[in-house]
Amino acid sequence: MLLNDDKNLKMLIDKQKLYKEALDNKISNVEAKQFVDALFENYFLDNDNINFLVSNGVNFFNLDNNEQCFCLSNIDFKDCCFKSLKKTKNSQYNTFLKAIINKEDYNNFLNYSNDLFLKHYRALGKEEVCHYNDCEKNAIENNLYKFDFTADKFFTTYRKNSFDNKFTFGENFFRVANPETFNYYGFCSEHYKILKSIVVKEDSSEDELTLVNFSSLLFKLFISRVHLNALKEEFCSIYNSLDGAIKPLYIYNLRKVSNKVSSLINFYSKYKKWMKKEENNFVIKRFILPKTNNFLIQDLVYPQVTPDDFKMVNSINNVFVEEKSALLGIFKNDKSTYVTFIYDKKDEKITSYFNQYWEIIENKEKNIEFFVTNCSLILCDNLLISSDYFNKFNEEEKTFYSALNKFRFENPSMGQEYLKMKFFAGFIKGNNFFK
Numbered sequence: 001m002l003l004n005d006d007k008n009l010k011m012l013i014d015k016q017k018l019y020k021e022a023l024d025n026k027i028s029n030v031e032a033k034q035f036v037d038a039l040f041e042n043y044f045l046d047n048d049n050i051n052f053l054v055s056n057g058v059n060f061f062n063l064d065n066n067e068q069c070f071c072l073s074n075i076d077f078k079d080c081c082f083k084s085l086k087k088t089k090n091s092q093y094n095t096f097l098k099a100i101i102n103k104e105d106y107n108n109f110l111n112y113s114n115d116l117f118l119k120h121y122r123a124l125g126k127e128e129v130c131h132y133n134d135c136e137k138n139a140i141e142n143n144l145y146k147f148d149f150t151a152d153k154f155f156t157t158y159r160k161n162s163f164d165n166k167f168t169f170g171e172n173f174f175r176v177a178n179p180e181t182f183n184y185y186g187f188c189s190e191h192y193k194i195l196k197s198i199v200v201k202e203d204s205s206e207d208e209l210t211l212v213n214f215s216s217l218l219f220k221l222f223i224s225r226v227h228l229n230a231l232k233e234e235f236c237s238i239y240n241s242l243d244g245a246i247k248p249l250y251i252y253n254l255r256k257v258s259n260k261v262s263s264l265i266n267f268y269s270k271y272k273k274w275m276k277k278e279e280n281n282f283v284i285k286r287f288i289l290p291k292t293n294n295f296l297i298q299d300l301v302y303p304q305v306t307p308d309d310f311k312m313v314n315s316i317n318n319v320f321v322e323e324k325s326a327l328l329g330i331f332k333n334d335k336s337t338y339v340t341f342i343y344d345k346k347d348e349k350i351t352s353y354f355n356q357y358w359e360i361i362e363n364k365e366k367n368i369e370f371f372v373t374n375c376s377l378i379l380c381d382n383l384l385i386s387s388d389y390f391n392k393f394n395e396e397e398k399t400f401y402s403a404l405n406k407f408r409f410e411n412p413s414m415g416q417e418y419l420k421m422k423f424f425a426g427f428i429k430g431n432n433f434f435k
């Protein structure tokens, strides 16, 4: 509905711009404005930073009546979800924030959120239209990965229910991937067939690579929209029941998911223009590496900081900064592993991130292997590790890889953040899943 109508999409993007401008105008003091701008380039906002931003009208913890509704309906909050808020209080409400305190509550939360997520998954799937060029047929259920999950066993930290993301340090978060873990609605049966017939190899055309990677974007976008729709229902039914201490954190989380979806929509609309050859705005970087059966991935990569001049690409906790991402695909045949990175060459942050890495890597095979492994493990969600390879890890390695993969979803303290960055620094050493 939202995505298949270009006019609507454009309106949405314009409206976001307007809101940002209005925010800029609210801050009349020049120095404060400069400081706010500088904070928006921070990788990590500490409490003082956030307090300063909040006092200058950047509403991390509550919703403004006149802002565009978090559900991305293109309508002001006061005329949208605010109107659907249930007035009566219910003490039996169940949210992530309430449930993380004790284990029994968390199990109840998982049951409830699984149902809520699947309900919205099906509802959105029903109305989803094929995203292939201008096709308008109904989308069918697709799978992001091409192989048969019952024949090949893989481990993943990815969970179908997006609410199921409570990670505790020291825990092994990997589970066997079910066949339906990576399902989504993206293409009609005809275009899904075309997608599935593509075998990525050395001489694959740009169009083929573009389409295969497009499916990773559609997967993430679809699942994130389901998550937002589910949150919207939860918000309307329980927000007035939340106790005061939880409310601000609840809104913060709502903004995080909303920002993720609107950032993906921007990425989607640019990518679509590239696919239709209306704009020459993306670049494909390919690598051919030795064959590996150890792991696979098709996903979006969310870079953190540029390796050379340490500029922020994505902020870890500023929910008002557009999320920047690129596409990563790892494909294999009997001879080789093919790796593709696809990114917006007109985006300054993303291009400087990759350009700085290409320089550090110097096209050396070992360096590429480390970089690809670290991107898959640390900056992505959909990593699949073959069970043969995974079972060779000891318990410490399993918990360590879980931490590297899940840690960025938490809100770590400054000290933890520093440790993590030390671990990740370089990115061309440390973990190599090709070996």
Ligand SMILES: [Zn+2]
Pocket: 069, 070, 071, 072, 073, 077, 080, 081, 082
């Ligand atoms: Zn709304």
Ligand SMILES: [Zn+2]
Pocket: 130, 131, 132, 135, 136, 137, 187, 188, 189, 190, 191
């Ligand atoms: Zn189609």
